[in-house]
Amino acid sequence: MSTEDILKNIRGFIKGKGYFLTGPRYDVAKILVETPTHMDADEVHQLLGKARVDASTVYRVLNLFCKLRITRKIVIDNGPAQFELSERFLRHHHHLICKHCGKVVNFDEYDFLESDLSKLERLFRRKYHFIVADHKIEFEGICAKCEEPRRKG
């Protein structure tokens, strides 16, 4: 799917839910589609041009997007919340988080996990009457860049 196609999808999605497609909303969507990583609200604000749009609007747009499940929110270790396109608009994936520099790497090589995960989800329904809507897997560790100087030092 091209950037334009995804944006068209998002546009339809927002309007379909009865919301306006305003300037700030379109611009935030565009930034999220064009940037292949997670960003916190301030980084989005930066890219929008701090003078052009207010910070509170950025938060309001991102919160709306999360409510509509256009984006999802990730919070790591009390840092500012990070936002990324949801799986509806992006391949399902999970995260490797470097404890040292805070960098987040996406991974999506986990297909062989999925059948085990669904097994678990059925178990939770039976045992806890808990109905799973989504799952997250995070690996914490040391990324290549942070490990290298250690080996040398």
Added chain:
Amino acid sequence: MSTEDILKNIRGFIKGKGYFLTGPRYDVAKILVETPTHMDADEVHQLLGKARVDASTVYRVLNLFCKLRITRKIVIDNGPAQFELSERFLRHHHHLICKHCGKVVNFDEYDFLESDLSKLERLFRRKYHFIVADHKIEFEGICAKCEEPRRKG
């Protein structure tokens, strides 16, 4: 392991690292050992007796404990950070998080996942040179209490 044994371990652990075992530190450890769920700093503070210990001390103690890996920190959807004993002092487990009421249920029935996870961890080392130290799995959904009224409504 009994409560007292765990506390003795923690005591030794703190002293072994060259830190003092002060009143607040002991009391926070005791609360964490005696309470079988995660708590945020304010809940710990409440249980300590708000008048007896200052909030900043609670944060300082909890941060130290995380640094020493006595506890680990979980942040859900920008709520206040939650703390729980680390796996060194508690069985390794993961979380079911109710999107509706925010309740967190522990689960530890995932032994059959572990071999998949180690396989992944080896893959990350080869492919991304990322060295995994810990992993978290979270399932989000609706817990029994929140689902029931929906079914009836």
Added chain:
DNA sequence: GTGGCTGCAAAAAATTTGCATCTCC
């Protein structure tokens, strides 16, 4: 036109920090 959005400013919530004082070893 008008209901919903946005900007602005102010508040709220969670956490951190500087410094004088006190405590644990």
Added chain:
DNA sequence: GGAGATGCAAATTTTTTGCAGCCAC
């Protein structure tokens, strides 16, 4: 006794909210 921990108050950081004016439909 002295390094290190705590209390208190103030600052910081991130996010939310009230309200008047503005814009997409």
